[in-house]
Amino acid sequence: MLKEKLKKIMGLSNVMYLRSFFPTKQEQKNRKIRKRFYSKLVTKDMLCFDAGANFGNRIQPMLASGARVVAIEPQEECVKYLKRKYGKKIVIVAKGLDKVEGKKILYTAQSHVLASFSESWIKVAQKERFNQYRWKKDHEIEMTTLDNLIGKYGKPYFIKIDVEG
Incomplete structure (x- = not known):
């Protein structure tokens, strides 16, 4: 409840930024697990x-x-936070x-972890795992390709992909 009120007042990216300084015990544990996992990769x-x-x-x-990181993220609030x-x-x-390059409509749900460019994926998701979420058209987003990113930044050693649809 408080988190929702703060999001309306401060914006999601600011709330998440502040929360990053006060992780829960579970998040502290998750951070250690992720650090151990990625240190091997x-x-x-x-x-x-x-x-x-x-x-x-x-x-x-x-x-x-010690890695160099290129973060690809279409959601505006997430980009603000990352910056x-x-x-x-x-x-x-x-x-x-x-x-292919171009533009697509990004659809978002109430949760920042759910966004997709795929209407067909959303239709399936609404019937199953994510049936409690309501989706809306957010806005048009520029698209790039993996080939373009490699051409600009170099060939990555590792690619983490976490996308819906």
Whole structure:
């Protein structure tokens, strides 16, 4: 209840930024697990792409391992947070990822972890796992491709992909 009121007053990205300084015991445990996991996959100066970066909970362990990170994230509130939290430590691509460049409508749900460009995926999700969420057309988003990202930033050693649809 309080979180919802704060989101309306401060905006989601600001609430999430403040929360990052006061993690719950479960989040502290999750951070340790992620750090241990990513330390086995990436090392110093390896290029990593984080597609569907959201609020970046996979970015910190990549950075802790010394990796260079390119975060791909289409949601505006998430991009604001990533800029504030990581600044110039990472490259942020505020676009969606697709097989071709262009523009697509991003659909969002009440939860920042749920966004998709796929109407067909949303129709299935509404009948099953995510039936409690209501979706809305958010806005048109520029799309880029993995090939374009590789051409601009180099070939990544590791790509984390967490997208819906």
